Amino acid sequence: MGMNVGQSSGGDEPEVMMDVNTTPLIDVMLVLLVMLIITIPIQLHSVNLDMPPPRPNDTPPKDPVVVEIFIDFDGTLSWNGEPVANQQALEARLAAAAQLAEQPELHIKPNKLVDYGHVAAVMAAAQRLKLTKMAMVGNEQFVK
Numbered sequence: 605m606g607m608n609v610g611q612s613s614g615g616d617e618p619e620v621m622m623d624v625n626t627t628p629l630i631d632v633m634l635v636l637l638v639m640l641i642i643t644i645p646i647q648l649h650s651v652n653l654d655m656p657p658p659r660p661n662d663t664p665p666k667d668p669v670v671v672e673i674f675i676d677f678d679g680t681l682s683w684n685g686e687p688v689a690n691q692q693a694l695e696a697r698l699a700a701a702a703q704l705a706e707q708p709e710l711h712i713k714p715n716k717l718v719d720y721g722h723v724a725a726v727m728a729a730a731q732r733l734k735l736t737k738m739a740m741v742g743n744e745q746f747v748k
Contacts, residue, residue, distance in 0.1 A: 669708035671701060672741070673726060677717035681726070695729050702733045711741040 674682045681688040688694045701708050710730055714723045
């Protein structure tokens with residue numbers, strides 16, 4: 605933005621320009637912006653895990669005990685292929701599994717058509733009973 609002061613008084617002298625040259629200011633601003641971007645630390649979204657150190661004389665790890673809980677389209681449950689009567693019977697089995705020295709892995713396999721409430725009830729019961737090893741199995745059926 606400029607300002608016109610009027611005509612110069614006299615002769616051959618050129619008119620004085622009252623505009624501010626902003627090009628150097630923009631260059632300085634861009635340099636400062638690049639420096640700011642370079643100095644900002646990189647934020648990594650990671651989860652730190654405390655892993656035990658490897659011991660060369662250890663026996664190879666044994667396969668974990670796996671319990672497969674199948675939830676059918678109407679909400680009926682099965683424990684490793686055996687039908688479970690109701691939610692209370694499932695919770696009794698989960699409580700017994702939670703008392704074991706080494707907790708089994710729970711593989712929850714819902715049917716494609718089951719209401720999510722049934723799946724959430726099974727997961728909530730397992731979490732409430734302090735079972736920590738859960739996995740959802742068979743998710744490939746949900747891909748179109």
